[in-house]
Amino acid sequence: MTRLLVVDDEATVRELLSATLRFAGFDVISAATAAEAVDAAAEEAPDLVLLDVMLPDMDGFEVVRRLRPTPVLFLTARDGQADKIQGLSLGADDYVTKPFDLEELIARIRAVLRRTTGRPSDGVLTVGPLALDAEGHQVTRGGSPLRISPTEFRLLHYLMENAGRVVSKAQILERVWRYDFNGDTSIVDTYISYLRRKVDDHDPKLIHTVHGMGYVMRAPTS
Amino acid sequence: MTRLLVVDDEATVRELLSATLRFAGFDVISAATAAEAVDAAAEEAPDLVLLDVMLPDMDGFEVVRRLRPTPVLFLTARDGQADKIQGLSLGADDYVTKPFDLEELIARIRAVLRRTTGRPSDGVLTVGPLALDAEGHQVTRGGSPLRISPTEFRLLHYLMENAGRVVSKAQILERVWRYDFNGDTSIVDTYISYLRRKVDDHDPKLIHTVHGMGYVMRAPTS
DNA sequence: GGAGGTTCTGAGAGAACTCTGTGAATCCGC
DNA sequence: GCGGATTCACAGAGTTCTCTCAGAACCTCC
Numbered sequence: 142m143t144r145l146l147v148v149d150d151e152a153t154v155r156e157l158l159s160a161t162l163r164f165a166g167f168d169v170i171s172a173a174t175a176a177e178a179v180d181a182a183a184e185e186a187p188d189l190v191l192l193d194v195m196l197p198d199m200d201g202f203e204v205v206r207r208l209r210p211t212p213v214l215f216l217t218a219r220d221g222q223a224d225k226i227q228g229l230s231l232g233a234d235d236y237v238t239k240p241f242d243l244e245e246l247i248a249r250i251r252a253v254l255r256r257t258t259g260r261p262s263d264g265v266l267t268v269g270p271l272a273l274d275a276e277g278h279q280v281t282r283g284g285s286p287l288r289i290s291p292t293e294f295r296l297l298h299y300l301m302e303n304a305g306r307v308v309s310k311a312q313i314l315e316r317v318w319r320y321d322f323n324g325d326t327s328i329v330d331t332y333i334s335y336l337r338r339k340v341d342d343h344d345p346k347l348i349h350t351v352h353g354m355g356y357v358m359r360a361p362t363s
Numbered sequence: 364m365t366r367l368l369v370v371d372d373e374a375t376v377r378e379l380l381s382a383t384l385r386f387a388g389f390d391v392i393s394a395a396t397a398a399e400a401v402d403a404a405a406e407e408a409p410d411l412v413l414l415d416v417m418l419p420d421m422d423g424f425e426v427v428r429r430l431r432p433t434p435v436l437f438l439t440a441r442d443g444q445a446d447k448i449q450g451l452s453l454g455a456d457d458y459v460t461k462p463f464d465l466e467e468l469i470a471r472i473r474a475v476l477r478r479t480t481g482r483p484s485d486g487v488l489t490v491g492p493l494a495l496d497a498e499g500h501q502v503t504r505g506g507s508p509l510r511i512s513p514t515e516f517r518l519l520h521y522l523m524e525n526a527g528r529v530v531s532k533a534q535i536l537e538r539v540w541r542y543d544f545n546g547d548t549s550i551v552d553t554y555i556s557y558l559r560r561k562v563d564d565h566d567p568k569l570i571h572t573v574h575g576m577g578y579v580m581r582a583p584t585s
Numbered sequence: 586g587g588a589g590g591t592t593c594t595g596a597g598a599g600a601a602c603t604c605t606g607t608g609a610a611t612c613c614g615c
Numbered sequence: 616g617c618g619g620a621t622t623c624a625c626a627g628a629g630t631t632c633t634c635t636c637a638g639a640a641c642c643t644c645c
Contacts, residue, residue, distance in 0.1 A: 290621060307500040327603095328623060334605060351500050352602070352631060353513040359499065512632055549592095550634060556594055574591070574642060 143254065144168040146187035148178040148204075149216065150196055158191070162247075175199035179207045184345075186270050186281065189254055191216055212253050266301040268347055268360050271340060273301050280340065287339055292317070296332050297340065300348065300358040309355035364489060366390040367472070368409035370400040370426075371438070372418055380413070389472075390489070397421035401429045406567070408492045408505045411472060413438055436471060488523040491569055491582030493562060495523055502562065509561055514539070518554050519562065522570065522580040531577035 145167045149155045152173070159169045170185055172178040175196045182190060190208055194217045205213050266273045272281045275298060280287045289297070295317045300308065310326035318328070333348065333356060341348045349357050367389045371377040374395070381391045392407055394400040397418045404412060412430055416439045427435050488495045492505045500516060502509045511519070517539045522530065532548040540550070555570065555578060563570045567583045 292622070305496075306498045322623095324623065327625080330603065331605080331623075333603095337604095350603070351513075354500055357499060357501075359501075514633070544634095546634065549636090552592060553594080553634075555592090560594090572592070 142168045143189070144170065144185065144187045145250070146178060146181055146185070146190045147171040148173075148175065148190060148196070149193040150174065151193075154193075162250075167250075175204045178204065182208050182211055184270050186272060187211060189214060189250060191250075193217075214249060214253055266298070266304075268301050268304045268358050270345075271301070271347055273298060282340055289339060290335075292332060293336055293339065296329075297336055300356065304358045304360075307351050307355050307357045312355070364388075364390045364487070365411070366392065366407065366409045366489060368400060368403055368407070368412045369393040370395075370397070370412060370418070371415040372396065373415075376415075384469075397426045400426065404430050404433055405505065406492055408494065408503070409433060411436060413472075415439075488520070488526075490523050490526045490580050491567060493523070493569055495520060504562055511561060512557075514554060515558055515561065518551075519558055522578065526580045526582075529573050529577050529579040534577070 145162055147155055147158050147162070147169060148171070149158065150173050155171050155173065159171050163169045170181055170187065172181045175198050178190065178192070181187075188211075190211055190213045192204060192213050192215055194215050196204070266275070270282050273294075274280070278294065280289050280294065280297065296313065299313060299317050310329045313329050314322070314326050322328075333350075337348055345360065347358055347360060349359055351357055367384055369377055369380050369384070369391060370393070371380065372395055377393050377395065381393050385391045392403060392409065394403045397420050400412065400414070403409075410433075412433055412435045414426060414435050414437055416437050418426070488497070494503045495516075496502070497520065502511050502516065502519065518535065521535060521539050532551045535551050536544070536548050544550075555572075559570055569580055569582060571579050571581060573579055
């Protein structure tokens with residue numbers, strides 16, 4: 142599902158917008174300040190950020206720079222030509238003037254996403270801020286790509302396919318290693334350790350050990 | 364099983380809706396006021412709240428805020444555009460206008476649950492505010508996950524499978540411990556004690572001792 | 586109220602399990 | 616061929632779990 146980050150210092154606007162977009166089928170998170178937005182983007186990896194031009198704590202240009210490469214769509218209260226030009230020069234991918242209507246906003250969102258990502262996300266598994274693109278053989282956490290070896294990738298893929306379900310070391314060995322592998326399951330421990338170091342080295346933790354049972358991949362509070 | 368909380372100040376509507384949804388296979392609890400609803404949600408951890416927009420004691424926005432992160436589906440008597448927009452701006456996940464038909468309501472319920480939880484809740488046992496997910500090997504009380512060892516988990520699973528029925532220590536030993544276990548039933552006492560400390564440390568108490576008989580798991584007044 | 590059986594809970598020993606560093610062997614691109 | 620990345624085994628340290636034991640508290644019946 143496409144994830145949006147709404148940034149606006151007015152709680153009313155933020156909540157109205159979030160609820161509306163959520164109803165339109167997007168996964169929406171929100172932030173009240175630019176600083177919060179930068180943090181949230183790092184943690185949650187939104188596909189697009191909707192950003193109020195006038196934020197108290199940071200100017201638009203700086204925010205856009207820090208959010209790169211996540212695309213940004215500016216929301217601006219005024220509709221003068223000067224503002225439009227300035228909005229674009231700030232590096233935004235598009236802008237919408239308030240008050241806007243929902244159809245227009247959604248159309249703009251989809252247009253930006255089409256331009257920047259090319260494709261809707263098929264074959265992409267996500268668990269919390271972690272995304273695994275099976276076709277592209279790429280893993281990102283919070284938007285930044287991770288370097289990962291083939292075996293690590295297969296293991297992560299298996300865990301993410303079974304997110305929320307505990308898988309035993311024996312199951313992992315059977316599915317992730319070649320059938321003629323004849324070592325024992327301790328190799329799984331080792332690779333879980335590698336994976337944790339690469340993809341799960343800060344909160345929220347996604348790979349959980351279930352003592353005596355196996356491992357489970359899970360984002361908190363779901 | 365999926366648990367719904369129906370909130371409506373009219374007893375007729377409340378009971379009709381509860382009965383209908385119960386018949387459709389949901390676990391339904393209900394409340395007449397917003398205050399009651401907030402309490403019930405804290406105690407019983409419903410997966411979704413069906414909330415009448417017009418409640419006498421609290422406005423919708425406030426209720427939604429207090430229920431977070433439990434998803435809310437609004438029920439509204441009017442069907443004007445103004446109301447729809449207001450419903451969404453209140454932060455609800457969806458709304459349904461009365462009178463609605465059952466199929467539509469159920470479809471909306473399932474859609475919201477799919478959006479918010481990501482997974483249909485199969486194989487999840489619940490007793491009062493306690494939920495046990497066999498596949499994910501996870502236990503939550505009132506939504507927050509609990510740390511639980513394998514034997515504790517098997518014991519809890521057995522008790523919850525037999526909720527409302529008294530099981531003897533001998534039965535427990537036979538079902539929860541390995542067949543070659545050769546200690547006596549006092550180990551069951553010990554583990555019941557562990558479980559109580561972890562999952563039943565505050566009211567309402569769910570694990571009850573039946574002196575001379577065994578133990579029974581039961582939520583009060585359900 | 587007392588006796589006798591039953592239940593509760595804390596302490597601790599030992600077993601089982603998990604984590605991670607080290608290092609050897611192998612693979613792969615340049 | 617060389618250097619770096621990857622795969623895998625192994626072992627010690629650390630953590631978690633299981634189970635026993637024993638005294639205190641409790642319940643039931645007389």
